Amino acid sequence: MAEEAPHVVIVGAGFAGLRVAQSLARSKARVTVVDQRNYHLFQPLLYQVAIAGLSPADIARPVRTILRDAKNIAFRLACVQDIDLDRKRLETSTGAVDYDVLVLAPGGVTNFFGLDSVEAHGLSLKDIPDAVAIKNQLLRMFELAVQEPDADRRRALLTFVVVGGGPTGVECSGALSELVRHVIAKDFPNLSLKDVRVILLEATDRLLSDMPARLRDHTAEILWKKHVEVRFGARVTHFDGSRVVLQGDEIIPAQTLIWAAGVQTAPLLKCLGAPPAPQGRVGVRPTLQLPDRDEVFVIGDAAYLEVEGRGLPMMAPVAIQQARYAARNVRALLEGRELTPFRYRDPGSLAQIGRNAAVARLGRFAFHGFLAWILWLVVHIAQLIGFRNRLIVLVNWAWDYLFYERSVGVITSHELAGDRVRQRAPDSRAKDAG
Amino acid sequence: MAEEAPHVVIVGAGFAGLRVAQSLARSKARVTVVDQRNYHLFQPLLYQVAIAGLSPADIARPVRTILRDAKNIAFRLACVQDIDLDRKRLETSTGAVDYDVLVLAPGGVTNFFGLDSVEAHGLSLKDIPDAVAIKNQLLRMFELAVQEPDADRRRALLTFVVVGGGPTGVECSGALSELVRHVIAKDFPNLSLKDVRVILLEATDRLLSDMPARLRDHTAEILWKKHVEVRFGARVTHFDGSRVVLQGDEIIPAQTLIWAAGVQTAPLLKCLGAPPAPQGRVGVRPTLQLPDRDEVFVIGDAAYLEVEGRGLPMMAPVAIQQARYAARNVRALLEGRELTPFRYRDPGSLAQIGRNAAVARLGRFAFHGFLAWILWLVVHIAQLIGFRNRLIVLVNWAWDYLFYERSVGVITSHELAGDRVRQRAPDSRAKDAG
Numbered sequence: 001m002a003e004e005a006p007h008v009v010i011v012g013a014g015f016a017g018l019r020v021a022q023s024l025a026r027s028k029a030r031v032t033v034v035d036q037r038n039y040h041l042f043q044p045l046l047y048q049v050a051i052a053g054l055s056p057a058d059i060a061r062p063v064r065t066i067l068r069d070a071k072n073i074a075f076r077l078a079c080v081q082d083i084d085l086d087r088k089r090l091e092t093s094t095g096a097v098d099y100d101v102l103v104l105a106p107g108g109v110t111n112f113f114g115l116d117s118v119e120a121h122g123l124s125l126k127d128i129p130d131a132v133a134i135k136n137q138l139l140r141m142f143e144l145a146v147q148e149p150d151a152d153r154r155r156a157l158l159t160f161v162v163v164g165g166g167p168t169g170v171e172c173s174g175a176l177s178e179l180v181r182h183v184i185a186k187d188f189p190n191l192s193l194k195d196v197r198v199i200l201l202e203a204t205d206r207l208l209s210d211m212p213a214r215l216r217d218h219t220a221e222i223l224w225k226k227h228v229e230v231r232f233g234a235r236v237t238h239f240d241g242s243r244v245v246l247q248g249d250e251i252i253p254a255q256t257l258i259w260a261a262g263v264q265t266a267p268l269l270k271c272l273g274a275p276p277a278p279q280g281r282v283g284v285r286p287t288l289q290l291p292d293r294d295e296v297f298v299i300g301d302a303a304y305l306e307v308e309g310r311g312l313p314m315m316a317p318v319a320i321q322q323a324r325y326a327a328r329n330v331r332a333l334l335e336g337r338e339l340t341p342f343r344y345r346d347p348g349s350l351a352q353i354g355r356n357a358a359v360a361r362l363g364r365f366a367f368h369g370f371l372a373w374i375l376w377l378v379v380h381i382a383q384l385i386g387f388r389n390r391l392i393v394l395v396n397w398a399w400d401y402l403f404y405e406r407s408v409g410v411i412t413s414h415e416l417a418g419d420r421v422r423q424r425a426p427d428s429r430a431k432d433a434g
Numbered sequence: 435m436a437e438e439a440p441h442v443v444i445v446g447a448g449f450a451g452l453r454v455a456q457s458l459a460r461s462k463a464r465v466t467v468v469d470q471r472n473y474h475l476f477q478p479l480l481y482q483v484a485i486a487g488l489s490p491a492d493i494a495r496p497v498r499t500i501l502r503d504a505k506n507i508a509f510r511l512a513c514v515q516d517i518d519l520d521r522k523r524l525e526t527s528t529g530a531v532d533y534d535v536l537v538l539a540p541g542g543v544t545n546f547f548g549l550d551s552v553e554a555h556g557l558s559l560k561d562i563p564d565a566v567a568i569k570n571q572l573l574r575m576f577e578l579a580v581q582e583p584d585a586d587r588r589r590a591l592l593t594f595v596v597v598g599g600g601p602t603g604v605e606c607s608g609a610l611s612e613l614v615r616h617v618i619a620k621d622f623p624n625l626s627l628k629d630v631r632v633i634l635l636e637a638t639d640r641l642l643s644d645m646p647a648r649l650r651d652h653t654a655e656i657l658w659k660k661h662v663e664v665r666f667g668a669r670v671t672h673f674d675g676s677r678v679v680l681q682g683d684e685i686i687p688a689q690t691l692i693w694a695a696g697v698q699t700a701p702l703l704k705c706l707g708a709p710p711a712p713q714g715r716v717g718v719r720p721t722l723q724l725p726d727r728d729e730v731f732v733i734g735d736a737a738y739l740e741v742e743g744r745g746l747p748m749m750a751p752v753a754i755q756q757a758r759y760a761a762r763n764v765r766a767l768l769e770g771r772e773l774t775p776f777r778y779r780d781p782g783s784l785a786q787i788g789r790n791a792a793v794a795r796l797g798r799f800a801f802h803g804f805l806a807w808i809l810w811l812v813v814h815i816a817q818l819i820g821f822r823n824r825l826i827v828l829v830n831w832a833w834d835y836l837f838y839e840r841s842v843g844v845i846t847s848h849e850l851a852g853d854r855v856r857q858r859a860p861d862s863r864a865k866d867a868g
Contacts, residue, residue, distance in 0.1 A: 068621060187499060
């Protein structure tokens with residue numbers, strides 16, 4: 001009898017995990033992808049869902065549909081609860097899973113830096129329910145404001161605070177300011193734009209810290225022109241749902257706070273018992289293996305690896321490149337060949353600041369303006385089309401009916417999301433009260 | 435000083451209420467539309483959202499966007515809690531609203547006929563959160579079934595019971611059976627189609643009761659060919675989330691029950707204190723006014739009016755035609771002219787039974803098959819396009835960016851929906867336990 005094919009288990013169907021799976025598609029290994037969501041998310045455009053520019057279905061695709069043609073890959077919808085490295089076994093919400101090789105790519109979650117009040121009352125932007133919650137919050141604020149006779153309360157309803165001057169905060173605040181002004185002008189003629197504030201709070205003195213100084217300054221300038229109040233050295237200490245408190249006791253009356261100030265790795269990684277690395281990440285060897293476990297790889301936001309003395313950032317390009325190395329190294333491990341150390345190639349950086357405005361860094365070139373914006377648009381539309389997601393909804397729909405090409409669809413459950421909110425809320429409140 | 439324009443308040447932004455508002459767009463009246471949702475829903479295709487054929491955004495549109503150009507119309511997002519007919523005042527969740535003329539078009543809600551266990555554990559199909567909940571339930575059942583080693587439990591996970599042989603139940607069960615078989619064949623190769631059951635339960639001995647006998651029989655035949663088990667004389671008495679109990683003590687192990695067996699009018703109408711009419715509706719004069727209140731009109735699913743001794747059905751065509759008369763009569767009332775009694779013209783009836791199959795009744799003509807299906811598709815796509823809803827998502831999106839044509843978007847909040855579920859659940863359980 002032939003020996004059974006080795007079992008490669010991949011935790012996470014984000015950029016990193018999914019690419020490893022795809023690279024192993026025609027290998028001899030049995031592959032299982034485990035994720036608690038049934039879809040892969042194109043995260044760079046998530047903020048577009050928050051500002052009602054795209055539908056959730058436009059940027060999410062069922063993992064099963066993506067992996068449909070790979071006969072050696074199975075998908076398992078489950079939450080990983082524990083990892084027994086010695087027995088090579090995962091404990092999941094739907095039972096145990098044994099592995100021969102494990103690839104951990106669980107991605108990141110929002111890091112509130114211990115600010116429980118912000119976690120309880122603020123909004124974050126890591127997954128589709130978050131984005132939908134932000135969209136609904138914005139729309140609710142408009143609807144409440146139009147019925148609010150008290151001017152102070154109305155202004156608080158129309159004050160939108162975004163925290164964090166990284167790409168998410170910059171893109172979100174720029175797009176938000178445009179949206180708010182546009183929607184109010186068009187659908188809420190009884191509201192005054194003078195009552196609206198969009199505020200971007202950054203704790204340090206720089207936006208988009210991996211951009212050259214010239215583009216950083218330009219970004220702040222453009223945001224300001226788009227009526228975003230950019231505030232540097234502003235550190236949030238508390239948010240009770242109606243007032244944002246800053247270090248130094250400044251108080252901003254606002255009903256909406258979007259927290260884009262930090263990520264940390266998924267809590268799952270704590271069960272590895274590894275020595276702590278920044279953002280809760282797990283230190284790996286250059287081959288992306290755990291220091292003391294050859295059969296366990298950690299990649300993407302979960303992995304901590306220093307290159308030239310600096311930890312690699314928690315960003316999609318890093319995750320995508322690591323996935324390529326991890327897939328190659330998994331094959332090498334199974335075939336007894338030598339593993340290849342990871343080498344990072346900085347692909348540059350792109351950030352949109354709103355309509356007609358973006359900043360781009362490509363190798364030594366750094367530029368901004370309309371050209372950068374067109375580049376941003378082309379890159380993202382190209383990626384979304386490559387993602388093959390409903391280009392033409394109605395034509396597709398009629399077409400699907402005729403030719404049975406319909407895909408299974410995406411879970412964007414209000415129940416799942418509601419559960420999450422409900423589970424979190426009591427904890428947070430309890431901590432808050434204490 | 436000129437006399438202030440009379441205030442016409444319309445409750446409900448469904449087919450009936452929205453059309454009255456649109457007809458009053460260039461009138462002298464001040465018009466306020468009140469609804470607890472911020473969107474108008476194209477309900478005939480709601481079941482397509484439940485089976486993941488369309489996105490919520492494809493069949494919903496913000497009321498403000500629809501009424502954007504009508505300067506005399508305001509929208510108010512609020513829940514109407516009470517009506518004081520003598521003082522001509524509505525009490526809403528965001529304060530009181532006085533009216534000179536009131537048009538009540540609150541639509542219908544699901545009628546569970548007192549079956550609390552079905553209300554607690556079953557799914558209904560009246561609004562977007564319902565449809566999204568059904569879609570998520572279907573996907574969850576597949577994901578659980580693929581991991582379920584016990585054959586009986588797996589079959590119960592893959593048994594989908596639809597209750598009610600009206601248009602919703604027929605369209606839903608037909609489409610569901612196609613979806614299930616298609617999805618399983620394509621994305622769940624490890625599941626066996628032999629474990630799948632889609633069951634349509636009808637309490638009487640006929641499907642689509644307003645169709646001619648020949649088409650009714652044809653409908654059952656087609657459903658059966660699509661692997662829907664059509665059961666007549668089947669009356670549900672209990673559903674605990676895992677077993678459907680029928681009158682006569684038959685038990686069907688199933689985790690999913692979709693209730694499409696009845697509608698009743700919105701609970702709001704109870705506060706009118708009107709004598710009870712079928713389905714909780716309110717009897718109106720032929721002019722669509724309340725018997726004793728000239729300034730209050732009731733239309734759509736909420737109104738009960740007999741034509742040739744039969745109450746008009748709770749259907750979109752009736753609502754749409756009544757809206758036309760109501761708008762004309764509101765104008766006549768304000769101008770002191772004589773009111774016109776409502777006359778119903780039966781436009782015929784169309785129902786899809788799945789891919790390539792539909793039944794149609796147009797005047798004296800009744801036909802079925804591919805031609806009826808093409809007619810159904812054309813009629814609905816034409817209506818959706820008239821509805822001007824994202825024909826080409828990505829092109830629109832890029833276009834919107836360039837030309838600022840983006841609309842505000844739709845609230846499909848998991849929080850709102852979650853709240854509703856949470857509010858209802860304790861009551862239902864309490865009743866259940868009693």
